[in-house]
Amino acid sequence: MKHILLLWGLLLMATAQAQTDSTSAFNQLFGRDTTLRTKDQQLKLNMDATYDRPFLTANKMPVSVGGYLEANTQYMQTDGITEGLSFQMRRMTLFLASSINRRIKFLSEIEFEDGTKEINIEFAALDIELHPLVNLRGGIIMNPIGSFNQNHDGPKWEFIDRPLSSITIIPSTWSNVGFGLYGKKYTRDWVWAYEAYLTNGFDDQIIANNQNRTFLPATKANRDRFEESFNGVPLVTLKSAIKRRRIGEIGISWMGGVYNKFQSDGLTLDKRRRVDVWALDFNTTLPMGTYINGELVWASIDVPSTYTQQFGRMQQGGWVDIVQPLVRKRMLGWNKAVVNAALRVERVDYNVGTFAETGDPIRDDIWAIVPGISFRPSPTTVIRGNYRYHWQTDLLGNPPARTAGFQFGFSTYF
Amino acid sequence: MKKTTLLFLYGAVLVFAAVACETMLPGTPADDALLDGPIAELTPEQNALFLAGDAAFNNEIFTPATGLGPTFVATSCGSCHAGDGKGHPFTTLTRFGQSDETGNQFMHQGGPQLQNRAISGHTPEQLPKGATFSNFMPPANTGLGLLGALSDEQISANADPNDKDGDGISGVPNWIEPPHFFKSQWYHKPQNGKYIGRFGKKAAAIDLLHQTVNAYKQDMGITSEFDPEDPINYAVSGQAGDLADDPEVSSAKVNAVVFYLRTLKVPVQRTPNDADVVAGKALFMSTDCGKCHTPQWKTPQSDVAVLSNQTLAPYTDLLLHDMGSGLDDGYTEGIAKTAEWRTPPLWGLGLAETAQGGRVFLLHDGRAHSLDEAIRLHGGEATKSRSKYVALTDTDRAKLLKFLDSL
Numbered sequence: 001m002k003h004i005l006l007l008w009g010l011l012l013m014a015t016a017q018a019q020t021d022s023t024s025a026f027n028q029l030f031g032r033d034t035t036l037r038t039k040d041q042q043l044k045l046n047m048d049a050t051y052d053r054p055f056l057t058a059n060k061m062p063v064s065v066g067g068y069l070e071a072n073t074q075y076m077q078t079d080g081i082t083e084g085l086s087f088q089m090r091r092m093t094l095f096l097a098s099s100i101n102r103r104i105k106f107l108s109e110i111e112f113e114d115g116t117k118e119i120n121i122e123f124a125a126l127d128i129e130l131h132p133l134v135n136l137r138g139g140i141i142m143n144p145i146g147s148f149n150q151n152h153d154g155p156k157w158e159f160i161d162r163p164l165s166s167i168t169i170i171p172s173t174w175s176n177v178g179f180g181l182y183g184k185k186y187t188r189d190w191v192w193a194y195e196a197y198l199t200n201g202f203d204d205q206i207i208a209n210n211q212n213r214t215f216l217p218a219t220k221a222n223r224d225r226f227e228e229s230f231n232g233v234p235l236v237t238l239k240s241a242i243k244r245r246r247i248g249e250i251g252i253s254w255m256g257g258v259y260n261k262f263q264s265d266g267l268t269l270d271k272r273r274r275v276d277v278w279a280l281d282f283n284t285t286l287p288m289g290t291y292i293n294g295e296l297v298w299a300s301i302d303v304p305s306t307y308t309q310q311f312g313r314m315q316q317g318g319w320v321d322i323v324q325p326l327v328r329k330r331m332l333g334w335n336k337a338v339v340n341a342a343l344r345v346e347r348v349d350y351n352v353g354t355f356a357e358t359g360d361p362i363r364d365d366i367w368a369i370v371p372g373i374s375f376r377p378s379p380t381t382v383i384r385g386n387y388r389y390h391w392q393t394d395l396l397g398n399p400p401a402r403t404a405g406f407q408f409g410f411s412t413y414f
Numbered sequence: 415m416k417k418t419t420l421l422f423l424y425g426a427v428l429v430f431a432a433v434a435c436e437t438m439l440p441g442t443p444a445d446d447a448l449l450d451g452p453i454a455e456l457t458p459e460q461n462a463l464f465l466a467g468d469a470a471f472n473n474e475i476f477t478p479a480t481g482l483g484p485t486f487v488a489t490s491c492g493s494c495h496a497g498d499g500k501g502h503p504f505t506t507l508t509r510f511g512q513s514d515e516t517g518n519q520f521m522h523q524g525g526p527q528l529q530n531r532a533i534s535g536h537t538p539e540q541l542p543k544g545a546t547f548s549n550f551m552p553p554a555n556t557g558l559g560l561l562g563a564l565s566d567e568q569i570s571a572n573a574d575p576n577d578k579d580g581d582g583i584s585g586v587p588n589w590i591e592p593p594h595f596f597k598s599q600w601y602h603k604p605q606n607g608k609y610i611g612r613f614g615k616k617a618a619a620i621d622l623l624h625q626t627v628n629a630y631k632q633d634m635g636i637t638s639e640f641d642p643e644d645p646i647n648y649a650v651s652g653q654a655g656d657l658a659d660d661p662e663v664s665s666a667k668v669n670a671v672v673f674y675l676r677t678l679k680v681p682v683q684r685t686p687n688d689a690d691v692v693a694g695k696a697l698f699m700s701t702d703c704g705k706c707h708t709p710q711w712k713t714p715q716s717d718v719a720v721l722s723n724q725t726l727a728p729y730t731d732l733l734l735h736d737m738g739s740g741l742d743d744g745y746t747e748g749i750a751k752t753a754e755w756r757t758p759p760l761w762g763l764g765l766a767e768t769a770q771g772g773r774v775f776l777l778h779d780g781r782a783h784s785l786d787e788a789i790r791l792h793g794g795e796a797t798k799s800r801s802k803y804v805a806l807t808d809t810d811r812a813k814l815l816k817f818l819d820s821l
Contacts, residue, residue, distance in 0.1 A: 307534065
């Protein structure tokens with residue numbers, strides 16, 4: 001590992017004179033929207049992320065395509081034991097969008113994760129605008145819980161790992177079949193938006209899984225969830241967000257429903273057991289250009305009282321990312337290249353509560369700190385290096401397992 | 415800033431990271447601070463088998479789909495033995511239904527173990543009316559292979575059922591009816607078809623296969639080819655098992671777990687040469703604690719080379735002793751009387767705190783919250799030793815406790 005980092009560092013220094021601008025010809029051929037984090041974005045919300053992507057359109061074709069790719073290498077070590085150097089093809093995602101009419105549009109997102117280990121349709125929905133405040137959306141949608149679930153594209157982030165609470169409490173990317181409404185209201189400096197959807201929801205794998213903890217993402221293993229609801233009760237997801245130009249955005253969201261199969265063939269199997277998730281997300285850019293982004297999440301799960309305390313009745317977590325542009329100028333032939341320093345602090349507690357037998361706190365939590373540095377030759381491409389250190393404490397609160405390591409990778413829209 | 419400068423700085427950061435990585439990556443905890451890990455000098459084949467057993471023991475989480483329950487105590491082996499150490503009150507299990515050597519009178523009502531938890535939509539087992547019971551704290555797993563390698567003759571040699579030496583201590587083996595899958599080995603010496611039990615609070619398990627098969631079934635509701643019947647919740651019906659196909663775990667996996675348990679390393683004593691620890695050990699022996707907590711054994715030949723001819727210091731005689739009315743819960747197993755308990759090994763005692771969440775829960779049900787309290791709760795055959803301990807000066811008691819904490 002040490003030698004590879006050394007080699008890479010020396011290689012970068014040695015090739016410091018290299019210049020290229022291979023994108024211009026390509027962009028002349030296709031019209032590409034590369035407006036990420038420009039002034040036009042000042043009234044864009046996290047909920048807009050689905051469409052706020054660079055697409056390629058050829059001439060006047062009504063269909064546009066795009067996608068992103070992220071890959072990395074990492075060397076991690078836990079309490080002195082390492083699995084060595086790994087190369088990971090985290091995901092490749094393809095977008096296909098179409099403006100059927102000025103106020104009817106369709107977008108789909110197909111993702112290949114870890115090679116082809118997982119292939120998912122993360123989004124495939126038709127949007128019909130009846131009024132700016134009343135838009136109908138139906139199909140496979142991304143539930144608007146928190147910010148990350150809808151705004152998760154790799155090239156937008158300075159970190160290789162996704163935030164823990166966003167993928168293990170909120171099971172990002174959390175997509176379901178359903179429909180609902182969304183709308184926005186603009187004033188000069190303000191935008192307010194809402195989203196409300198009914199979708200298929202969770203199943204009882206959230207408390208019956210191989211993680212040995214309450215784990216909402218376990219539901220994603222149920223391939224039938226795009227075909228039928230596990231229990232016939234829809235999952236309700238509501239979100240409202242408000243943003244003020246030059247100040248920032250704050251969003252509050254909730255999703256809740258019944259996760260267990262409480263009846264079958266008309267016969268009662270159990271009581272209805274609920275899962276409810278609340279999230280608060282926020283982001284702002286300080287005058288010095290510091291971008292602060294975060295999300296807090298709480299989940300309440302009606303775990304049977306006769307089940308083991310290993311499975312948490314309450315979970316909570318959150319993360320805050322701070323990204324500070326250090327250099328923003330023409331570099332290596334790229335006109336808008338940026339070097340950022342970044343820092344993520346995150347925590348996730350999978351089992352909030354106390355042991356019935358002792359009154360002591362139940363732990364099962366993780367703290368992590370991730371400093372990093374990134375180079376963006378253009379807004380749509382990021383090359384990033386992270387150092388990750390996290391402390392994982394078991395259920396009983398024994399001395400934590402410490403994991404740390406280096407990650408280096410890239411992510412780009414294409 | 416010039417781009418060349420920028421890239422140079424970027425590269426320099428990576429070079430710095432490369433140089434710093436050795437100090438930025440968490441190192442291995444000291445060998446004497448951990449209970450888990452294999453015994454030294456396993457062969458590559460044995461390492462592979464150990465790792466398979468480790469994965470089955472610590473990583474395999476059972477669910478209703480894979481056979482959990484429907485009533486159970488824990489969802490995995492590792493849930494009860496964090497870091498292969500002692501358990502915690504939240505995974506304490508309850509045994510019930512036997513009050514003398516005539517056997518368990520409540521087997522038809524779900525004995526001998528209460529499955530106090532249930533999967534969603536199911537009712538946990540209830541303690542039958544009139545059944546005596548005892549709560550058992552899960553023990554540490556370390557060093558079990560060496561204890562299993564001892565011969566019955568070695569264990570019997572320390573027995574003194576009639577207290578011929580008049581020291582008030584009369585250890586006896588627990589003679590156990592073997593399960594149908596038990597295979598007698600050369601180091602066993604049965605009497606009337608029964609074998610010496612050496613594992614468990616009452617020494618009711620003859621060997622680690624016996625212990626493991628029982629734990630799969632009674633703790634997790636997992637059937638195996640060795641014991642293909644689910645625990646039944648008789649409060650629901652005589653057919654109230656789960657709906658998963660049996661057996662729910664293969665013989666290969668059970669055997670791998672047994673090998674894992676056999677080859678877990680023994681706890682490494684910390685600061686054995688510390689003057690107080692040395693003095694504490696002398697006090698431990700002079701107060702006759704070592705008469706039951708036998709300090710030294712040597713294994714005979716074993717099928718696993720690294721278990722052969724090993725000197726070990728588990729501080730147990732693997733025999734049953736009457737511990738007095740204070741520790742008599744009215745429940746027993748095998749031919750043990752209700753006040754009799756197998757002498758628990760003391761090795762690893764000092765690491766209990768790092769496996770039990772920063773506190774200690776000692777004795778068979780975790781009722782003692784310190785070493786001192788545990789000693790003071792000894793009675794019966796240990797009364798004289800307890801009195802000698804209490805009579806020690808504060809300084810000497812501290813030395814004795816420091817010795818125990820070093821184990």
